Amino acid sequence: MGHSELTGELIPRHLNVRVIAKDNLETFLGGLREFxxxxxxxxxxxxxxxxxxxxxxxxxxxxxxxxxLPPKKYLYxxxxxxxxxxxxxxxxKPESVDKGRKILFGVHxxxxxxxxxxxxxxxxxxxxxxxxxxxxxxxxxxxxxxxxERCFCYSMGxxxxxxxxxxxxxxxxxxxxxxxxxxxxxxxxxxxxxxxRPVTDEDIQLYKERVNxxxxxxxxRVELANLxxxxxxxxxxxxxxxxxxxxxxxxxxxxxxxxxxxxxxxxVLDLNVETGSRIRRWDACxxxxxxxxxxxxxxxxxxxxxxxxxxxxxxxxxxxxxxxxSCVGCGRCVTQCPAGINLIDVFKEIRxxxxxxxxxx
Amino acid sequence: MPDRVGFDIxxxxxxxxxxxxxxxxxxxxxxxxxxxxxxxxxxxxxxIDPMVEDHWLFQFRFxxxxxxxxxxxxxxxxxxxxxxxxxxxxxxxxxSPTRPGMIELCVRRTGRVTDALYRLKENDLVGIRGPYGxxxxxxxxxxxxxxxxxxxxxMAPLRSLVWYVLDNRKDFGDINLMYGARTSGDxxxxxxxxxxxxxxxxxxxxxxxxxxYEHRVNWRxxxxxxxDLFKHVEVNPKSTYAAICGPPVMYKFVLQKLxxxxxxxxxxxxxxxxxxxxxxxxxxxxxxxxxxxxxxGPIFTYWDAMNLPEMI
Numbered sequence: 001m002g003h004s005e006l007t008g009e010l011i012p013r014h015l016n017v018r019v020i021a022k023d024n025l026e027t028f029l030g031g032l033r034e035f036x037x038x039x040x041x042x043x044x045x046x047x048x049x050x051x052x053x054x055x056x057x058x059x060x061x062x063x064x065x066x067x068x069l070p071p072k073k074y075l076y077x078x079x080x081x082x083x084x085x086x087x088x089x090x091x092x093k094p095e096s097v098d099k100g101r102k103i104l105f106g107v108h109x110x111x112x113x114x115x116x117x118x119x120x121x122x123x124x125x126x127x128x129x130x131x132x133x134x135x136x137x138x139x140x141x142x143x144x145x146x147x148x149e150r151c152f153c154y155s156m157g158x159x160x161x162x163x164x165x166x167x168x169x170x171x172x173x174x175x176x177x178x179x180x181x182x183x184x185x186x187x188x189x190x191x192x193x194x195x196x197r198p199v200t201d202e203d204i205q206l207y208k209e210r211v212n213x214x215x216x217x218x219x220x221r222v223e224l225a226n227l228x229x230x231x232x233x234x235x236x237x238x239x240x241x242x243x244x245x246x247x248x249x250x251x252x253x254x255x256x257x258x259x260x261x262x263x264x265x266x267x268v269l270d271l272n273v274e275t276g277s278r279i280r281r282w283d284a285c286x287x288x289x290x291x292x293x294x295x296x297x298x299x300x301x302x303x304x305x306x307x308x309x310x311x312x313x314x315x316x317x318x319x320x321x322x323x324x325x326s327c328v329g330c331g332r333c334v335t336q337c338p339a340g341i342n343l344i345d346v347f348k349e350i351r352x353x354x355x356x357x358x359x360x361x
Numbered sequence: 362m363p364d365r366v367g368f369d370i371x372x373x374x375x376x377x378x379x380x381x382x383x384x385x386x387x388x389x390x391x392x393x394x395x396x397x398x399x400x401x402x403x404x405x406x407x408x409i410d411p412m413v414e415d416h417w418l419f420q421f422r423f424x425x426x427x428x429x430x431x432x433x434x435x436x437x438x439x440x441x442x443x444x445x446x447x448x449x450x451x452x453x454x455x456x457s458p459t460r461p462g463m464i465e466l467c468v469r470r471t472g473r474v475t476d477a478l479y480r481l482k483e484n485d486l487v488g489i490r491g492p493y494g495x496x497x498x499x500x501x502x503x504x505x506x507x508x509x510x511x512x513x514x515x516m517a518p519l520r521s522l523v524w525y526v527l528d529n530r531k532d533f534g535d536i537n538l539m540y541g542a543r544t545s546g547d548x549x550x551x552x553x554x555x556x557x558x559x560x561x562x563x564x565x566x567x568x569x570x571x572x573x574y575e576h577r578v579n580w581r582x583x584x585x586x587x588x589d590l591f592k593h594v595e596v597n598p599k600s601t602y603a604a605i606c607g608p609p610v611m612y613k614f615v616l617q618k619l620x621x622x623x624x625x626x627x628x629x630x631x632x633x634x635x636x637x638x639x640x641x642x643x644x645x646x647x648x649x650x651x652x653x654x655x656x657x658g659p660i661f662t663y664w665d666a667m668n669l670p671e672m673i
């Protein structure tokens with residue numbers, strides 16, 4: 001048996017792609033419950049989507065825009081117990097460690113990149129076991145979204161993913177083109193194989209048209225080239241003062257950011273004053289006491305210095321450390337900022353480009 | 362050999378860039394045998410030395426005997442100390458790795474956690490994890506002269522370096538120690554300083570703004586500001602590393618002196634302090650400009666530090 005014959009017969013073409021009819025998707029999601037709890041975007045209020053457990057798969061919004069919170073909430077919860085402690089025995093692992101498998105449907109490319117950035121942060125020499133325990137148990141079904149006026153993922157190189165998902169769906173006419181990313185993804189397809197069909201030449205043609213069209217839909221551009229150097233040069237720029245006057249220090253941008261990971265650790269005593277819990281909670285570098293040391297000195301007392309710090313950490317420090325900015329261009333901070341601070345405008349101003357549209361306030 | 366102290370730690374960190382690309386989601390294999398980096402090890406407070414008001418020296422031993430033997434560190438590193446039920450704080454190690462078996466921490470009573478530490482009694486349980494930070498790259502310092510400049514509580518981490526070099530005396534050239542405090546009564550590690558003053562293999566210079574009445578008879582130091590001591594030492598900036606730790610105001614004047622002496626910027630090593638919650642480069646509280654104090658520091662060369670916008 002020759003090699004060509006082998007590949008021809010036993011390994012069919014396009015082994016890792018399938019097509020599922022839109023009508024079959026809900027059935028598919030329902031069937032996934034065999035593998036774990038299924039989560040996906042649902043409409044919480046008009047136009048506001050959140051990831052929630054799909055107790056009824058009919059609630060899923062297949063073409064949802066960005067969710068309020070990114071999927072990081074499933075890997076790195078807003079608040080979690082790190083340890084139980086007692087004054088007699090010290091610190092030990094809490095009993096309730098969330099080990100269940102979760103399937104997350106409808107994750108956009110930017111959010112998949114966001115998770116891979118968090119992976120890098122929590123990995124390395126000081127590996128974060130809680131994060132990776134959950135990560136190992138998270139199955140990701142991505143969804144190729146269409147950009148709106150706040151997306152700038154194209155500039156951040158996060159508008160597209162090649163990996164980091166188990167399955168990835170791209171909308172065709174009345175069906176989805178399904179890329180199988182992992183063996184686990186294939187198991188999911190295999191379990192309900194009757195809902196899928198092989199890819200035809202027409203599907204491939206349509207798929208190419210769709211992704212080419214999509215590439216033309218990105219209107220926002222943030223030029224990343226030399227941005228760290230320009231930011232260093234503009235450290236004393238008035239732009240930061242102006243932002244400091246606008247910013248409310250509410251930390252909403254950090255809470256909704258797929259790559260923000262700052263945290264706070266504190267101890268809470270039980271009523272017996274002998275035992276208690278060590279808690280970790282999301283923090284935000286915009287909060288006033290974020291850099292305040294014991295004794296009272298605050299390294300970033302001024303609000304403008306805190307706003308500036310957030311920008312510099314994402315676009316300078318992180319680049320130096322990990323080779324890319326810790327921003328995926330999802331547009332959540334732009335959406336949620338109550339003061340109407342628009343990161344795209346800020347970078348344009350810093351670069352000395354003309355800001356075309358002024359943000360809301 | 363990279364030309365910066367702490368550089369080795371930086372490369373450990375940038376090792377992330379060479380982090381093996383993940384195949385699918387199979388990330389389990391990379392963490393076999395990894396410990397929870399947040400978990401404090403139980404330790405007991407074995408001795409309290411109330412050296413100076415609100416600047417006590419605390420000695421700890423791990424409950425697990427193996428850790429007392431295996432806990433090794435560099436001068437200039439720190440630990441995260443947990444006072445159970447109150448919280449955690451970063452504290453630099455005052456003992457020297459050349460004298461293993463226990464950890465000594467000189468702690469100023471200044472915040473919630475340290476306040477609670479002062480209420481503990483001998484044999485009480487605490488949590489310790491670490492050591493963290495880069496510390497002084499002592500291998501790189503070897504063969505050089507040292508100019509150690511401590512102001513106030515800055516003596517706490519530098520004491521570790523002093524005893525390290527004295528215990529490995531033949532590896533180092535001339536050693537000058539300048540130690541400044543507000544008054545003669547504020548000098549930490551007084552008994553040890555007396556020993557150092559008598560030693561021939563280290564030049565120890567003390568300076569205080571005011572000598573207290575009861576110390577006047579036997580006072581063996583100077584009065585004035587720490588920079589006044591520079592006229593009493595002879596250093597060759599080409600073969601000397603300067604190690605500085607002190608209050609922010611001290612850095613400015615000491616740095617000026619060192620630059621006048623034409624120290625190159627990477628021969629000036631300074632220990633910086635920030636708020637920390639994790640000690641492991643994650644929580645981001647300790648960032649200074651582009652660096653994390655906890656993993657890229659706390660020992661920074663002046664070259665690194667001058668490029669950090671929020672240095673002091």
